[in-house]
Amino acid sequence: MSTFSNAGGSAEVPMHEPLTGTLIFERGAAESRCVEAPPLDVPAVSLDAVLGGRARSVPPALPHVTEVDIARHYEHLASANFGVDSGFYPLGSCTMKYNPKIDEQACRLPGFARIHPYQPEETVQGALELMWGLQEALAEVAGLPVVTLQPAAGAHGELTALLTIRAYHTANGDPRAKVLVPDSAHGTNPATVAMCGYQVVQIPSDERGGVDLEALRAALDTDVAALMLTNPNTVGLFDENILAITEAVHAVGALAYCDGANLNAIMGKSRPGDMGFDAMHINLHKTFATPHGGGGPGAGPVAVTEPLASYLPGPLVARDGEMFTLSTPEHSIGRVRSFLGNFGVLVRAYTYIRAVGGEGLREISEQAVLSANYLKALLEDAWPVAYDRTCMHEFVMSGGPLRKATGVRTLDVAKRLLDYGIHPPTVYFPLIVEEALMVEPTETEGKATLDRFAAVLRLIAEEAQADPDLLHGAPYTTPVRRLDEAAAVKNADLAWRPEDVEA
Ligand SMILES: *Cc1c(COP(=O)(O)O)cnc(C)c1O
Numbered sequence: 470m471s472t473f474s475n476a477g478g479s480a481e482v483p484m485h486e487p488l489t490g491t492l493i494f495e496r497g498a499a500e501s502r503c504v505e506a507p508p509l510d511v512p513a514v515s516l517d518a519v520l521g522g523r524a525r526s527v528p529p530a531l532p533h534v535t536e537v538d539i540a541r542h543y544e545h546l547a548s549a550n551f552g553v554d555s556g557f558y559p560l561g562s563c564t565m566k567y568n569p570k571i572d573e574q575a576c577r578l579p580g581f582a583r584i585h586p587y588q589p590e591e592t593v594q595g596a597l598e599l600m601w602g603l604q605e606a607l608a609e610v611a612g613l614p615v616v617t618l619q620p621a622a623g624a625h626g627e628l629t630a631l632l633t634i635r636a637y638h639t640a641n642g643d644p645r646a647k648v649l650v651p652d653s654a655h656g657t658n659p660a661t662v663a664m665c666g667y668q669v670v671q672i673p674s675d676e677r678g679g680v681d682l683e684a685l686r687a688a689l690d691t692d693v694a695a696l697m698l699t700n701p702n703t704v705g706l707f708d709e710n711i712l713a714i715t716e717a718v719h720a721v722g723a724l725a726y727c728d729g730a731n732l733n734a735i736m737g738k739s740r741p742g743d744m745g746f747d748a749m750h751i752n753l754h755k756t757f758a759t760p761h762g763g764g765g766p767g768a769g770p771v772a773v774t775e776p777l778a779s780y781l782p783g784p785l786v787a788r789d790g791e792m793f794t795l796s797t798p799e800h801s802i803g804r805v806r807s808f809l810g811n812f813g814v815l816v817r818a819y820t821y822i823r824a825v826g827g828e829g830l831r832e833i834s835e836q837a838v839l840s841a842n843y844l845k846a847l848l849e850d851a852w853p854v855a856y857d858r859t860c861m862h863e864f865v866m867s868g869g870p871l872r873k874a875t876g877v878r879t880l881d882v883a884k885r886l887l888d889y890g891i892h893p894p895t896v897y898f899p900l901i902v903e904e905a906l907m908v909e910p911t912e913t914e915g916k917a918t919l920d921r922f923a924a925v926l927r928l929i930a931e932e933a934q935a936d937p938d939l940l941h942g943a944p945y946t947t948p949v950r951r952l953d954e955a956a957a958v959k960n961a962d963l964a965w966r967p968e969d970v971e972a
Pocket residue numbers: 562563622623624625655657699703728730731752767769
């Protein structure tokens with residue numbers, strides 16, 4: 470702040486340029502221009518005559534701003550959003566980690582960015598080779614032999630895999646009606662089950678946070694098509710009974726499906742195929758680079774065993790000597806996406822995997838697990854951890870005791886974190902933990918960031934004791950304060966109309 474400025478500003482001379490919350494239409498002044506057209510040097514014609522009387526009589530309500538106003542406007546918009554590159558973003562289950570910039574450069578190379586999906590195969594051999602290499606790498610990470618890169622997101626991968634499983638059962642003359650889903654599952658799992666026309670059967674968790682084996686065994690019968698399981702699960706725990714679980718599922722002729730949205734704890738360490746899973750999806754936009762948020766972009770490749778492979782959507786990339794070709798499996802469920810999938814995301818993931826290598830993937834898993842356990846250890850005396858065991862890439866704390874003691878809810882804590890420049894963790898998920906805060910630090914954050922996060926959360930717990938209303942009113946430093954989140958989603962008002970500007 471300049472030494473000449475007065476402390477509070479005044480009505481006539483505001484302290485700051487009125488950027489925050491201002492639309493470009495509200496900036497500038499009627500006389501402002503950013504381009505001066507040169508004088509007319511051709512005969513003037515009447516626009517109305519050219520347009521046959523349809524020219525508008527009132528000029529459009531365009532903003533009147535100077536060129537530098539435009540630059541500042543867009544600069545402001547670009548920095549108004551919060552991303553991994555702006556601060557710590559420990560959103561559990563979402564793996565919001567730093568994305569190496571080389572992945573962005575690779576997918577912008579003209580040879581990748583400028584090709585067309587209708588080009589003849591022989592002219593896009595490099596792109597097909599990349600896809601083939603990615604299929605191979607993901608098959609290795611999954612421990613399952615056949616991979617399709619078609620699905621555009623995690624939930625889309627779930628849908629693809631479950632349709633594949635349904636086609637398999639139907640072809641065997643045994644369609645089955647139910648799919649089992651643990652109560653800790655991501656919401657997309659039961660939604661996928663319902664979309665595929667199956668009945669959802671919920672399986673409770675046991676007191677150690679894993680699948681309740683007895684309840685699972687009781688629910689298994691020959692009408693069960695599949696179990697959908699996340700491992701490590703959404704409380705950040707590796708299911709100790711995983712082999713017994715998949716064995717019990719197979720014993721009734723059902724298939725085991727792994728929600729592999731987050732592989733950040735296990736890639737290079739243990740493989741879902743080796744745990745007995747028959748199919749899984751992998752979120753490239755979580756584990757394998759691609760900045761995501763706000764709905765995209767993403768890719769959710771699906772990996773399956775040989776018996777399921779002939780039902781996968783096409784096209785798959787095959788290697789034929791020196792050539793790479795596209796083919797559709799014999800009993801394919803059909804296409805699930807146009808062309809070859811979300812190709813830019815595939816390029817990023819392939820670049821990421823090649824840059825770090827197999828050993829690098831393993832180190833990423835180890836570092837992610839270490840970061841989560843370090844943070845858990847820093848916090849657990851102030852913030853009770855839901856299942857106090859060594860965690861994987863994330864852990865879940867409960868804001869239940871704080872709420873009882875102070876009336877401060879997890880939502881208030883999340884909003885207060887924004888004032889400290891930290892994106893809140895995932896809150897109120899999984900549903901089985903009261904006032905849940907689910908923290909995933911990822912491998913890319915340094916120790917100093919983790920230390921600061923722990924210090925801030927401890928401070929917020931103290932603030933809650935001293936002055937609960939401070940937290941009920943947070944955030945104070947953001948462009949907008951506390952929104953009605955349901956209304957913001959249901960009645961989003963994103964259009965600007967000229968009459969919105971006060972005369
Ligand atoms: C993110 C996530 C999904 C859904 O992935 P999208 O790409 O958002 O559709 C499914 N399961 C788990 C465990 C997840 O974390």
